[in-house]
Amino acid sequence: MNAPLPLILDCDPGVDDFVAILMILAASERFNLLGITVSGGNVALRYTAENTLKACELAGRRDVKVYAGCPGPLLRTLAIEDGVHGETGLKGITLPPSTLKLQPEHAVDFLIETLMTFPQKVTLATTAPLTNVALAIVREPRILDNIEEIVTMGGSMHLGNITPAAEYNFYADPEAAHILYTCGKKITTIGIDVTHQAVVSLEWLEQLKHLKNPVAKTIFPMLHAFREYDMKYFEVGGGVLHDPCVIGYLLNRSLFKGKDVHVEVDTSFSLTRGRTVVDWWHKRGLPINAHVFNEVNAEEFFDLLLGLLARYGGEAP
Ligand code: RIB
Ligand code: CA
16 A cells, blocks of 8 residues: 555535545545645635535544635635535535634645645645635745645636636636646646536435435535536536545546646636636647546446445445
8 A cells, every 4th residue: 555645635615625525534544634725715715614624523533734725816806606505615504613723824824834844745636716726836936846746626628617618716716727737737637527427416325325424414415405506507417526526536546537738727807717728639739737637437436435435434335
């Protein structure tokens, strides 16, 4: 077994971020989770930070360090997605206020301090608008030397989800996404071309319903309520588990297929704000700056997810 992967997650819970956190904490032998940074995004920072603490508490992990970061984008006004995730970000459930506390440091300070001092290269998983990460890169570019891989949920080669042209995370902060794709690293990119293949079916929800542990029982109504928006707009058969795909990739890279390409983010203030122009056929002849996925083995992904959730009760899925 390889040594646990040094990992930082940057997120904006949000239903799917919440599940991604539970996946990381269930696979504790695979990850050395150095901390979770949070930004405003799906809902306001006061909710995304609280929801992050709630996920850690639900998972029984009072040890996890959570850092609040930027409440909104670098330049733009925060566009929340409460229609998708509910007013407080956890559609369909109400959890008691968390008894955990945020760390005092700002998320950007934590990112810089950790990435400048940790003795091994760190993997950065992002499932939110990229404001925290972009600011850390701008303030201290040397952190890039100690990053093993940046795996980001964001972008789209085809249709958008918050606009016809753009995926939410990159639409919310296009400048931050631009900083990521021009920082010199090859960004592992899981866009909605892939995540829309990871749809929560009623059949899978029935399997989840058979798990008796408190984590599975807590998220069941949330994942059921999460179906509503995506089924209404995107011609899919359930809720789309965008962010869990990032953790699924880190746990089993063979589930995902894609290729090295050049990606450019539209930072205009036009209808195509936040669009990712993915040069899949290398027509522009520009240097590779991303590995973009276009396929996931959804059946194995959901088997993996169910197995992780079953771990919270020592159950066999
Ligand atoms: O477009 C999907 C992404 O935007 C996901 O990360 C979801 O949580 C929202 O943040
Ligand atoms: Ca998210």
